[in-house]
Amino acid sequence: MKIRIKFSKQGNMKFIGHLDTMRFFQKAIRRTGVDIRYSEGFSPHQIMSFAAPLGVGLTGSGEYVDIEVLSSGPSAEMVRRLNAAMAEGMEIISFKRLPDSAANAMSLVAACDYTVRLRPEYEDRLGAASEFFAGLDAFLESGDLHIMKKTKKGEKELDLRPLIFEHRPDEETGCFLKLSAGSAANIKPELVLETYCLAAGREYSPFAFQINRQEVYALQTDGDTKGRRFIPLEAFGEDIE
């Protein structure tokens, strides 16, 4: 049985890298006694795959991991049991059954939502948050978004504009970005911020921003709808009653 788990990774958990997050989940699953399926072979491992690695320093409120289980209790109970095995800052949001034919989360990823907050102690250097993000928004609307991206063979010109699906100032955090993600074209929010700082003559610092990944989406491919339609990965599953 395929299961998709949605979780959040907040607070100090942002310092836990992707591989360690995987290890954390493997151990949490064993503590919880989830009836996970193991691979065959001499050293069996849990059937588990994450949708998209989250960089160290970023928080996430809509992260995904797919697992396969041999049996399962109701979703509500599984969420409760897993939450009892979480460390402070990790929280299970949902536990949903996927159709057997469902593609794994990693292969589906097409876009991610981010919110970006400017740390108050950096406002001296980068300007007041409201002004900074207004500037960013205007830049993303009409600035030159061609960048040189380093590749294995050297450098390649890349236009970020078609890869930034949405952008707007956000009252609560600072700004909201919906960016292309996944194997086709993966754009990190840091790259967008750095490009803006460079163009605006502001000193970019990777520590100036607290970035939260809010949601991970798949692209709706069926039908002949013209516009893009993104579906949260969670929507592919259903609660187990």
Added chain:
Amino acid sequence: MRKPALPDEILLRIQQPARYIGGEINMCVKDPKSVDIRFAMCFPDVYDIGMSHLGIQILYEMFNRREDVYCERVYSPWTDLDAIMKKERIPLFALESQDPVREFDFLGITLQYEMCYTNILQILELSGIPFHAADRTWEDPIVIGGGPCAYNPEPIADFFDLFYIGEGETVYFDLLDAYKESRRLGESRTIFLKRAARISGIYVPSLYDVSYHADGTLKSFTPNCPEAPAKVQKQLVMDMAGSFYPEKPLVPFIKVTQDRIVLEIMRGCIRGCRFCQAGMVYRPVREKNVDELKHLAYQMLKNTGHEEISLSSLSSSDYRSLEELVSFLIETFHGKGVNVSLPSLRIDAFSLDVMSKVQDVKKSSLTFAPEAGSQRLRNVINKGLSEDDILNGATEAFKGGWNRVKLYFMLGLPTETIEDMEGIALLSEKIAAAYYDLPKESRNGRVQVVASTSFFIPKPFTPFQWAKMCTKDEFLERARVVNQKMKEMRNHKSLKYNWHEADVSVLEGVLARGDRRVAAVIEEAYRNGALYDAWSESFRNEVWMEAFRTCGVSPEFYTTRERSLDELLPWDFIDTGVTKEFLKREWQNALEEKVTKNCREQCAGCGIRRFGGGVCYEDPN
């Protein structure tokens, strides 16, 4: 949400920030204001090493079961953070509360190897605690040391208020109670230390006066107050059945050295190898109850989610219920995503059978520790492993599909000759030849025999405590002899030889058998940049050699000098239960190449029987 002591900007620019944030599964959370005693338990090395240490896990859970105590953890910040904390004057903090260490009542430092001594000074400096116990006030925690190196605490005696000699489970609570009482009564720090000195097993260095002969040897070592005993008694858990063991060990976020459950099955060792300090100071052998271990294994796996369980002891093959325990572990857990790992097993039919069940034969190797290359020298060191044992074990293993062998030896053992050194190559060759003697169809490609040598360092409380240690050049010359002989072997293409660094061995030799005068050298070396000396990438021998010169201390006095049997040794004030007469007898037996039987074959009268338990009182049937 717990807030880290370090700002994000620092945590995100150092390696492995998860070393410093705490919050691991099974971490103890208490309100520091609700307890009487805050105890910072420190392993003076990087988190990855310190979190792998069983002793701290035991004491951590044991202390925290007391409502009036909050025990937290501290590790050495890695060199990247060390530089930042010193530059920005950030005080060292404990992982649980992220509060500064200096605010604690106790700073307990475990002493697992001599090469961590400069890291002790790093911990003190970053915490803002004076290096010298004599300079501390009630504004500072009581700094207490424990663990194997506390069996010769003298080189670091100046830096500690107290040492705990022996196993931590026995009198720590008495010490904590004495502290509470002392603080309640508003006593001075000195009065508290005198109170502590009356507890069996507690050594207070400041309560002893030391004098030296003109030749530099120790003249006297005497208590300077009635509270301090002339002899400090080693502490041992004699009732293993009722002893405390953690059921909920901490589970680190990052992959640490021991990323697994460690199940301690036994303390002590019956073998009596004459170079081995652990084999002497942890006497007598005390086994744990197999049913209790089964229960613990189950609980610990459930509480941690670890995917591997490993047995711990000095010599697991001597645990009498090993077959029962291992069969249980394999049947219960193997195939359910839990690996069973078996270190330090004698290679025989049973262990080969077990190993073939839990390991991939193609990927694993056999390990033997003959320690010396010839039977003569193995008799000197009392290592009861014969060439036949090794060749038969290896041949059986080769038939079972193994084709890789690791051999561990020491160079520089007392009485060692060229023949003993060359014996290392000859034994390696015989093992390779045993493989090629098998019919071709039962072989699995080529054999690989890897021999490694470390340099012998005499340790206190062993029969070799009087022995002369080799110089660096002697060590390297011996390694050269072995290496040369290896190349002459017929199967030399199947043999590989590695040897240890010699500089660090010489320094370890000084720290192992040093006295109080060595403290100045450690301090000088630390001030000139020595840190993480146990790590070859950060060990700087020239800093140490300069420190010896500056302090006018000769390393050779502690290493290459053979002590006379009537010399007062710096650690003689500790009573480990094993008598000095026994050690002298064993030193003589060594020189006469006489083997002493193991504790189960025949009592050698080491003196430990008076502890009233363990192997000394086992039913021989």
